[in-house]
Amino acid sequence: MFSKSKSNYLLIKGLIFIFCNFCNSPANAKEGMWIPATLKAHEKDMRSMGLQIPVEQLYNKDGTGMNNAVVLFGRGCTGEVISPQGLVLTNHHCGYGSVQGLSSTEHDYFADGFFAKNINEELPVNGLTVTFIRRIENVTDRILAGIDNTLKGAIRDSIIARRITAAEKDIKASTKMDAMIKPYFEGNQYWVAIAETYRDIRLVGFPPNGIGAFGGDVENWMWPRHTGDFSMFRIYADADNKPAGYSKNNKPYRADQYFKINAGGYKEGDFTLVYGFPGTTQEYISSYELKQVYNITDPISIDARTRKLDVWTKHMNASRDIFIKYTSKRAGVANGWKKWQGEVLGLKLNNATGKKEQFEKAFQKWADTSKEYPLAKTILPQMKEAASNIDPLITLDQYNKEAVLGIELIQQGAELGKLLNCFRLNLDERALRDTLTKVVNSMDGFFKNYDAATDKDVFMTLMVLYFNKCDETLPPMFESEYKAYGQDMKPWAQDVYSNTLLTSKEKLMSVITKATAADSAAIIRDPAWQLYNAMNDHRKTILPQLSAYYTRMKYLNRLYTQAQMGMNKKKIFYPNANLTLRTTYGQVKGLDPDGPAKYSFQTTLGEAVALDDTTQEIFTVPKKLKELYKKKDYGRWGVNGTMPLAFVASNHTSGGNSGSPVLNAKGELIGTNFDRAYEGTMSDYYFDPNRCRNISVDIRYTLFIVEKFGDAGWLIDEMKIVGK
Numbered sequence: 001m002f003s004k005s006k007s008n009y010l011l012i013k014g015l016i017f018i019f020c021n022f023c024n025s026p027a028n029a030k031e032g033m034w035i036p037a038t039l040k041a042h043e044k045d046m047r048s049m050g051l052q053i054p055v056e057q058l059y060n061k062d063g064t065g066m067n068n069a070v071v072l073f074g075r076g077c078t079g080e081v082i083s084p085q086g087l088v089l090t091n092h093h094c095g096y097g098s099v100q101g102l103s104s105t106e107h108d109y110f111a112d113g114f115f116a117k118n119i120n121e122e123l124p125v126n127g128l129t130v131t132f133i134r135r136i137e138n139v140t141d142r143i144l145a146g147i148d149n150t151l152k153g154a155i156r157d158s159i160i161a162r163r164i165t166a167a168e169k170d171i172k173a174s175t176k177m178d179a180m181i182k183p184y185f186e187g188n189q190y191w192v193a194i195a196e197t198y199r200d201i202r203l204v205g206f207p208p209n210g211i212g213a214f215g216g217d218v219e220n221w222m223w224p225r226h227t228g229d230f231s232m233f234r235i236y237a238d239a240d241n242k243p244a245g246y247s248k249n250n251k252p253y254r255a256d257q258y259f260k261i262n263a264g265g266y267k268e269g270d271f272t273l274v275y276g277f278p279g280t281t282q283e284y285i286s287s288y289e290l291k292q293v294y295n296i297t298d299p300i301s302i303d304a305r306t307r308k309l310d311v312w313t314k315h316m317n318a319s320r321d322i323f324i325k326y327t328s329k330r331a332g333v334a335n336g337w338k339k340w341q342g343e344v345l346g347l348k349l350n351n352a353t354g355k356k357e358q359f360e361k362a363f364q365k366w367a368d369t370s371k372e373y374p375l376a377k378t379i380l381p382q383m384k385e386a387a388s389n390i391d392p393l394i395t396l397d398q399y400n401k402e403a404v405l406g407i408e409l410i411q412q413g414a415e416l417g418k419l420l421n422c423f424r425l426n427l428d429e430r431a432l433r434d435t436l437t438k439v440v441n442s443m444d445g446f447f448k449n450y451d452a453a454t455d456k457d458v459f460m461t462l463m464v465l466y467f468n469k470c471d472e473t474l475p476p477m478f479e480s481e482y483k484a485y486g487q488d489m490k491p492w493a494q495d496v497y498s499n500t501l502l503t504s505k506e507k508l509m510s511v512i513t514k515a516t517a518a519d520s521a522a523i524i525r526d527p528a529w530q531l532y533n534a535m536n537d538h539r540k541t542i543l544p545q546l547s548a549y550y551t552r553m554k555y556l557n558r559l560y561t562q563a564q565m566g567m568n569k570k571k572i573f574y575p576n577a578n579l580t581l582r583t584t585y586g587q588v589k590g591l592d593p594d595g596p597a598k599y600s601f602q603t604t605l606g607e608a609v610a611l612d613d614t615t616q617e618i619f620t621v622p623k624k625l626k627e628l629y630k631k632k633d634y635g636r637w638g639v640n641g642t643m644p645l646a647f648v649a650s651n652h653t654s655g656g657n658s659g660s661p662v663l664n665a666k667g668e669l670i671g672t673n674f675d676r677a678y679e680g681t682m683s684d685y686y687f688d689p690n691r692c693r694n695i696s697v698d699i700r701y702t703l704f705i706v707e708k709f710g711d712a713g714w715l716i717d718e719m720k721i722v723g724k
């Protein structure tokens with residue numbers, strides 16, 4: 001809160017801040033996620049911070065840069081190639097879902113870990129892919145030629161979509177690779193990524209949760225950190241080294257580019273570079289939108305997920321079977337839950353919305369007199385007006401999504417909707433049953449990992465929250481049901497969960513196998529479908545207004561970003577993250593947010609062992625690791641009797657950078673990125689070099705675990721180790 005006497009001083013301070021934000025001073029050189037094809041503009045700065053190789057080694061047009069050793073891992077992580085035989089290093093939490101698919105109570109890789117003893121033991125992972133970005137080119141001229149700046153909405157979108165499809169087709173034909181064109185700078189630029197996606201990926205190494213997920217949600221998003229968050233996979237290719245579906249005839253991918261590993265360590269202040277795929281950031285939005293995140297969406301999600309996680313934890317602790325079913329889902333839900341708490345705290349500590357408002361004052365002053373950007377002066381007033389009525393709807397829909405659709409059974413009601421659609425296709429009986437069976441088979445993943453008793457508890461918990469917060473705008477069907485059950489959640493839940501077909505595949509199949517074209521009644525009667533359908537109808541009453549708001553903001557944000565760039569032509573802007581390949585550079589740097597703690601820049605195995613607590617699963621250090629620690633049996637990887645574990649640096653990363661290679665001044669691998677520090681997670685909206693840190697596993701810890709814990713030294717023989 002501003003007091004009057006302080007406000008002049010703060011205004012001046014704010015203006016200095018704004019000014020510094022706009023000059024390219026080394027003090028904030030760490031902010032930014034750069035398109036690799038534009039790195040030349042940063043070479044001088046990177047060199048002044050320590051880079052020792054030409055930027056052309058990182059990326060070049062000839063296609064021989066280090067980008068060829070970086071992959072989009074699955075749909076939302078990064079991985080790096082670390083041997084000529086296509087060995088890929090990524091995070092434990094990035095491999096978690098794949099390993100979950102390979103695990104059972106008999107093969108519990110979360111408890112025991114998995115390290116292949118040779119290449120024949122590597123396990124194929126159904127559906128997993130990795131994508132290389134071979135080249136990146138600016139295609140703005142082709143996509144935006146002749147399109148008026150004020151053209152907006154569906155007309156603009158459809159012209160651009162058509163041009164993108166045509167351009168991608170041409171580029172695919174000429175390169176014989178995939179081509180993906182995406183908007184940058186909110187649609188002011190378009191770039192193409194020319195890519196290859198490999199589809200035969202096999203699991204090679206995965207430490208047990210006691211290493212790879214050590215500290216669990218307690219340490220997640222925190223520094224200091226003691227998690228060995230890594231796993232290893234291998235890419236397989238056909239006889240021509242090209243992508244192919246799984247086949248036992250496929251061979252390990254022959255990699256021209258792979259990272260050398262530097263096991264010589266680093267010290268505070270050393271140059272670092274992270275290469276990877278950050279997912280979403282919104283650095284240039286207005287205070288109006290930032291306040292929606294800070295005041296509405298983050299707090300609601302946190303509240304709903306706190307309740308859901310409490311229920312899940314209770315059931316998971318009571319049964320190993322439920323633990324295995326829910327562990328991957330839980331990690332996902334808890335990850336956002338904790339990140340948003342750090343984000344809200346960081347935005348608050350930095351007064352980020354206040355700073356946005358100050359910037360907006362300066363912007364408006366500039367815009368009022370700008371001749372070059374005549375549209376600029378009405379942008380902020382229009383945004384203000386658009387945002388002024390929308391908050392109640394954003395609130396409501398956030399509860400719809402997090403509370404109601406956060407109940408698995410209701411969310412799965414959508415699948416019942418798909419079954420109903422099959423009945424409308426006028427198929428003969430056999431074709432109908434085949435089609436229905438296909439839909440049910442596509443739900444295997446859901447059934448494998450579902451526990452109805454757990455979900456029923458979630459239903460009772462989240463519905464109470466929903467009814468409390470949204471009691472004036474409930475879907476009519478929810479209201480009448482609740483009344484019919486005497487305003488008691490318990491009998492209502494009881495009936496829903498005992499009458500739905502969704503509690504087991506067998507139950508659902510028993511209806512499907514008897515279905516005739518005239519008969520969809522069993523599904524229409526299903527309470528899960530009815531609840532989902534009621535929620536859907538309810539959302540239809542607000543979604544048009546919400547989407548009109550977002551469309552308008554999208555248009556205004558394109559102009560706003562363009563104008564911000566016009567206002568500061570000397571500053572080099574970076575595009576918001578959009579899950580495309582980026583580089584970010586910084587330095588190894590400790591973190592001491594509020595004073596005397598003086599956290600070091602590095603943690604060690606000794607510190608992890610000191611946290612050992614066998615009464616808590618997430619803090620139980622595996623026995624074998626404790627023995628290695630006792631004997632100081634670190635092989636080549638320890639340093640004077642200690643084993644480095646994780647470190648922090650000042651690179652600007654985001655979700656999606658998980659698994660990213662962290663390189664030293666020579667472009668050699670020193671670690672694998674896996675997280676950010678709590679108060680710094682607001683860097684998706686606002687980057688503060690004093691608080692923002694990326695957290696990485698030290699490569700020496702990875703090598704130690706592979707060799708000494710996993711007895712998989714054969715993998716290390718494939719790698720090229722330097723610095724030792």
Ligand code: ARG
Binds near residue numbers: 216221334
């Ligand atoms: N916070 C990291 C990221 O965003 C790691 C998540 C995995 N760890 C966990 N305890 N859930 O993805």
Ligand code: GLU
Binds near residue numbers: 077653654658674
């Ligand atoms: N753990 C995150 C991920 O899965 C990366 C950390 C971050 O958001 O910075 O991508």
